[in-house]
Amino acid sequence: MQPIVHLAVGYLCYAGYVRWSEGTPPGEQATVVAAVGAALPDLLDKPPWLLGLTVGRTIGHSLLFAVPLVLAGWLLARSSGRPSLGIAFAIGVASHLATDVPWHVIAGDYDELGFLLWPITPMPPYSGTKPLATVGGVEVTTLWLEAVILVAGAALWWVDGRPGLEPSRWRSDG
Structure with a gap:
């Protein structure tokens, strides 16, 4: 999945959770934390890949790193009296x-799928965009579906008032 689409998915997942649990759109700070969680695996793994490493999914995409990281984030947020930020981070990373x-x-x-347990399991180079179907002679790939997800995430974020953009609107998400 393209890195920008992970932000949309993270927002969709977090916004869905907040609506389900609180009945409101997400708050400012928690939205930023969810976005950081959603971006973190690529922020860790893509720079070495761009510099020539043959795979773009290593430590940041491994459950062996992600699970302890999410647990640490949740414990830190909880100990500082802001458990919702730990949940936001966990949803971002998990999404x-x-x-x-x-x-x-x-x-x-x-x-x-070797990235899930890297370095225990090998991670071959990513083969790229996947074909999904052919419709009317046009190959539909994963990029098409990702575009739909990106638009849906951006639309919901816009309707929700674009949370996370203005620190002056940050409320205590805790």
Whole structure:
């Protein structure tokens, strides 16, 4: 999945959770924390890949790193009296890892799921965009579905008042 789409998925997931649990749109600070969580795996793994490492999913995409990181974030947020920020971070990270899985399963590229337990399991180079179907002679790829997800996430974020953009509107999300 493209890095920008992970932000949209993270927002959709977090906004859904907040609406379900509180009945309101997400708050400013928690939205930023969810976005950081959603972006973190790529922020850790893409720079070395851009510099020539053959894979773009290593430590940041590994459950062996993500689970302790999420737990530490949740404990830190809880100890500072802001448990909702820990939940936001956990949802952001989990949404990223969870949405990197389906494309490989749909395409039957199960070996590419090695990133989930890296470095215990090997991680072959990412094979890129996956074909989903052919409609009217046009190949529909994962990028098409990602575009729909991106638009949906951006639309909901806009309707919610674009939380996270203005620190002056930050309320105590805690």
